[in-house]
Amino acid sequence: MKKSLFVANSMTISGIVLAIIGVVAIVCGEDFFEHLIQIAGGAIALMSLFMLVMSIEKSKDGDSKLEKSLMIIMFAFALIGGVLLFCFAEQLTRIFAIILGAIILLGAVMMIILTLMYREKGSKLSLVYLISSIVVLIAVGILGFLFIRDPEFGNKVMAIVLGILMILLGLLLLFESFMVRKVIKLFNDNLLTDGQNAEVETVEAEAEVIDEDKPAGE
Numbered sequence: 704m705k706k707s708l709f710v711a712n713s714m715t716i717s718g719i720v721l722a723i724i725g726v727v728a729i730v731c732g733e734d735f736f737e738h739l740i741q742i743a744g745g746a747i748a749l750m751s752l753f754m755l756v757m758s759i760e761k762s763k764d765g766d767s768k769l770e771k772s773l774m775i776i777m778f779a780f781a782l783i784g785g786v787l788l789f790c791f792a793e794q795l796t797r798i799f800a801i802i803l804g805a806i807i808l809l810g811a812v813m814m815i816i817l818t819l820m821y822r823e824k825g826s827k828l829s830l831v832y833l834i835s836s837i838v839v840l841i842a843v844g845i846l847g848f849l850f851i852r853d854p855e856f857g858n859k860v861m862a863i864v865l866g867i868l869m870i871l872l873g874l875l876l877l878f879e880s881f882m883v884r885k886v887i888k889l890f891n892d893n894l895l896t897d898g899q900n901a902e903v904e905t906v907e908a909e910a911e912v913i914d915e916d917k918p919a920g921e
Contacts, residue, residue: 711884718876725869733858735865736796744788751781800857804850811844 728735755778758771788795818836850857 708884708887711880711887714876714880714883718873718880720873721869721876722873725866725871725873728862728866728869732862733796733855735862736799736858737792740792740795741789744785744790744792746785748782748785748789751778751785754778755782796858797854800850800854800861803861804847804852804854804857807847807850808844809847811840811847815840815844 731738755775758774758778815837818833818840846860850860
């Protein structure tokens with residue numbers, strides 16, 4: 704049985720989509736997460752509105768009142784949440800950048816303290832490692848501080864990093880899809896060759912049987 708190219712095609716499409724998202728993230732910069740939250744909020748609001756209307760329509764059926772009420776309340780809250788996400792996307796992205804910056808800064812400070820506490824004294828290699836580690840951690844801490852001080856800068860950095868990762872992941876998926884496609888094509892070609900060889904062997908065997916069944920004088 705031949706193998707389908709569905710997996711390879713899916714990987715190709717996914718790789719292209721991820722690469723496009725990565726390019727959009729880099730181009731949009733600090734506005735990328737705001738647009739992303741707005742899209743998510745709009746999608747949640749529209750889906751919740753549709754489900755709310757369906758729940759109200761379904762409430763005419765013979766379901767229990769408690770079940771109907773819970774469904775309507777749940778989708779109403781989801782609708783409100785989606786609208787809030789869409790309306791306050793900018794504020795949410797700023798808060799997210801500030802929280803992430805605080806986490807990065809606190810993590811860098813804790814790592815510096817732990818590095819100083821558990822370093823091996825009297826070793827030059829340990830001293831080099833200590834100095835390099837502290838320099839890197841200070842740089843990370845400064846980055847976290849900048850995230851807190853300027854959330855737009857934080858969102859821009861995150862968008863660029865995310866964009867680069869998405870592009871790399873998309874290219875990796877494209878490469879893998881070509882490899883999978885090659886393996887599937889080779890498998891199908893071998894399967895076709897084996898089938899043709901089997902048919903030839905069957906025809907030859909039938910011809911030999913016919914020759915054996917002929918009278919000797921013929």
